[in-house]
Amino acid sequence: xxxxxxxxxxxxxxxxxxxxxxxxxxxxxxxxxxxxxxxxxxxxxxxxxxxxxxxxxxxxxxxxxxxxxxxxxxxxxxxxxxxxxxxxxxxxxxxxxxxxxxxxxxxxxxxxxxxxxxxxxxxxxxxxxxxxxxxxxxxxxxxxxxxxxxxxxxxxxxxxxxxxxxxxxxxxxxxxxxxxxxxxxxxxxxxxxxxxxxxxxxxxxxxxxxxxxxxxxxxxxxxxxxxxxxxxxxxxxxxxxxxxxxxxxxxxxxxxxxxxxxxxxxxxxxxxxxxxxxxxxxxxxxxxxxxxxxxxxxxxxxxxxxxxxxxxxxxxxxxxxxx
Amino acid sequence: xxxxxxxxxxxxxxxxxxxxxxxxxxxxxxxxxxxxxxxxxxxxxxxxxxxxxxxxxxxxxxxxxxxxxxxxxxxxxxxxxxxxxxxxxxxxxxxxxxxxxxxxxxxxxxxxxxxxxxxxxxxxxxxxxxxxxxxxxxxxxxxxxxxxxxxxxxxxxxxxxxxxxxxxxxxxxxxxxxxxxxxxxxxxxxxxxxxxxxxxxxxxxxxxxxxxxxxxxxxxxxxxxxxxxxxxxxxxxxxxxxxxxxxxxxxxxxxxxxxxxxxxxxxxxxxxxxxxxxxxxxxxxxxxxxxxxxxxxxxxxxxxxxxxxxxxxxxxxxxxxxx
Numbered sequence: 329x330x331x332x333x334x335x336x337x338x339x340x341x342x343x344x345x346x347x348x349x350x351x352x353x354x355x356x357x358x359x360x361x362x363x364x365x366x367x368x369x370x371x372x373x374x375x376x377x378x379x380x381x382x383x384x385x386x387x388x389x390x391x392x393x394x395x396x397x398x399x400x401x402x403x404x405x406x407x408x409x410x411x412x413x414x415x416x417x418x419x420x421x422x423x424x425x426x427x428x429x430x431x432x433x434x435x436x437x438x439x440x441x442x443x444x445x446x447x448x449x450x451x452x453x454x455x456x457x458x459x460x461x462x463x464x465x466x467x468x469x470x471x472x473x474x475x476x477x478x479x480x481x482x483x484x485x486x487x488x489x490x491x492x493x494x495x496x497x498x499x500x501x502x503x504x505x506x507x508x509x510x511x512x513x514x515x516x517x518x519x520x521x522x523x524x525x526x527x528x529x530x531x532x533x534x535x536x537x538x539x540x541x542x543x544x545x546x547x548x549x550x551x552x553x554x555x556x557x558x559x560x561x562x563x564x565x566x567x568x569x570x571x572x573x574x575x576x577x578x579x580x581x582x583x584x585x586x587x588x589x590x591x592x593x594x595x596x597x598x599x600x601x602x603x604x605x606x607x608x609x610x611x612x613x614x615x616x617x618x619x620x621x622x623x624x625x626x627x628x629x630x631x632x633x634x635x636x637x638x639x640x641x642x643x644x645x646x647x648x649x650x651x
Numbered sequence: 652x653x654x655x656x657x658x659x660x661x662x663x664x665x666x667x668x669x670x671x672x673x674x675x676x677x678x679x680x681x682x683x684x685x686x687x688x689x690x691x692x693x694x695x696x697x698x699x700x701x702x703x704x705x706x707x708x709x710x711x712x713x714x715x716x717x718x719x720x721x722x723x724x725x726x727x728x729x730x731x732x733x734x735x736x737x738x739x740x741x742x743x744x745x746x747x748x749x750x751x752x753x754x755x756x757x758x759x760x761x762x763x764x765x766x767x768x769x770x771x772x773x774x775x776x777x778x779x780x781x782x783x784x785x786x787x788x789x790x791x792x793x794x795x796x797x798x799x800x801x802x803x804x805x806x807x808x809x810x811x812x813x814x815x816x817x818x819x820x821x822x823x824x825x826x827x828x829x830x831x832x833x834x835x836x837x838x839x840x841x842x843x844x845x846x847x848x849x850x851x852x853x854x855x856x857x858x859x860x861x862x863x864x865x866x867x868x869x870x871x872x873x874x875x876x877x878x879x880x881x882x883x884x885x886x887x888x889x890x891x892x893x894x895x896x897x898x899x900x901x902x903x904x905x906x907x908x909x910x911x912x913x914x915x916x917x918x919x920x921x922x923x924x925x926x927x928x929x930x931x932x933x934x935x936x937x938x939x940x941x942x943x944x945x946x947x948x949x950x951x952x953x954x955x956x957x958x959x960x961x962x963x964x965x966x967x968x969x970x971x972x973x974x
Binding site: 480484485510521529545 | 784811833841844858
């Protein structure tokens with residue numbers, strides 16, 4: 329689909345990169361003739377866009393990285409990525425990234441920092457459960473602004489953030505999955521509690537989201553230790569975290585409670601063969617089976633940041649037109 | 652249905668009333684021969700029990716009141732009612748009642764107080780929306796205990812309670828519906844936010860509950876002032892508050908969004924004839940119509956406390972057996 333370049337965020341990202349490129353020239357380099365070039369941008373995604381899966385964060389991180397390579401810009405480009413999509417500043421890095429809020433009132437000095445590369449915890453897996461009962465989308469930026477203005481509970485939440493960040497950082501560095509899971513779930517629940525405390529209230533979680541939460545707690549209780557964690561962003565889809573060894577068990581349980589005959593129900597990293605995990609479902613007798621509650625599941629893991637592809641893999645021909 | 656009297660709460664209520672009766676005797680009265688009588692208790696409800704509609708509060712308030720009349724006990728019987736069901740202490744009084752928490756750690760000195768009789772605001776109406784997607788019930792006492800132990804946000808909520816109580820008291824005394832509605836809705840949302848912040852999270856609201864909330868905010872926005880307020884207890888059913896003059900409009904809107912052909916769909920106070928409220932539904936174009944989302948609606952209003960019925964209306968015969 330051909331789209332206009334007149335998008336304000338896109339223009340702001342391009343002009344900031346060009347500004348940095350011009351700045352470098354002053355230091356003695358030859359004028360960069362690429363600054364006169366026209367740009368063709370072609371983008372492809374291997375997961376659904378505009379479904380609350382942070383596709384704009386991924387897209388802007390890649391775009392800003394690609395532009396920085398094209399114009400030879402170095403240094404911290406995450407601030408430029410942020411102009412495209414707030415959380416794109418995190419996606420510039422691979423692995424486990426922290427977004428420090430900085431000291432300025434307007435957040436202008438916030439910055440991102442990789443606390444561990446994706447190779448640090450290669451066993452960590454993510455199942456993205458795309459639910460069928462998608463609700464009307466409240467744009468996350470608008471929602472958060474209303475929370476700041478109306479939620480009494482947000483104040484208490486913010487006080488707890490620094491301590492929580494320290495604790496999850498430690499859990500990640502130690503690969504302590506049990507603690508990682510608990511902190512992740514509590515933080516997700518508190519975010520959505522603040523949304524509900526907003527006036528008028530904001531609600532991203534649906535009955536299916538709550539059903540997934542109930543199932544995860546039942547799995548963890550049955551396991552006597554946390555095997556799975558959930559996290560919900562500004563939408564009803566669940567992000568389940570677990571260790572590689574537990575993926576077959578969790579997939580079996582998900583197949584059991586959310587039966588779905590779609591041959592493409594599970595996407596992403598392939599888990600070979602039929603599992604033989606012998607789950608005892610008597611421990612889950614409280615939980616209802618809901619056919620087709622999930623549209624599909626994406627199986628993925630923490631990955632590296634953006635990288636330049638071989639030109640053979642590019643999306644444009646030598647003439648700069650889409651292949 | 653015949654039931655055993657061995658229920659611990661029931662026994663505790665009966666023995667406390669008898670204790671107070673014996674105490675009075677010491678002051679010079681004749682021994683009360685009724686203390687030797689056997690008790691037959693027969694109870695009837697005109698609304699659903701165990702559906703999160705506070706039927707045990709109503710039941711214990713009536714029982715304790717009836718026993719106090721039988722044994723000639725006077726004074727504050729709300730503490731005895733509380734032994735049967737916490738909020739029964741409020742239901743001893745009619746109209747608008749405040750439950751003061753007291754100073755003792757264990758709440759033993761908490762007490763109830765009528766701030767206005769039901770005749771103070773006779774225009775106030777309540778529509779109880781009994782929803783179809785009833786979830787598994789988390790007993791409210793157990794749920795609240797877990798919140799006290801695990802919710803960080805509860806602390807902030809508790810700090811705001813005294814001010815909120817003062818504000819809603821003032822709104823009730825002034826019959827300021829707009830403020831009454833806003834305080835009621837914010838308090839309901841904050842209660843459920845704390846439930847979500849509990850670990851593991853507690854969720855009483857369903858998709859239908861959230862849909863009702865969204866609809867109420869749309870009605871109020873269209874009206875430029877609050878016409879309806881919602882409140883949710885430990886369950887998905889909505890308690891909608893409004894003024895008598897707005898009941899036909901609200902019922903029309905509810906019929907439109909939750910169509911239901913049950914001839915007994917609306918129960919309780921009768922609203923005569925077909926309404927002719929001319930609602931302009933273009934203001935609600937965001938909101939989906941959901942047939943049969945509600946099981947039924949009870950139309951009621953704040954009423955008086957318990958009262959002794961004429962013996963002709965009693966549920967037992969002269970021989971003490973059910974009619």
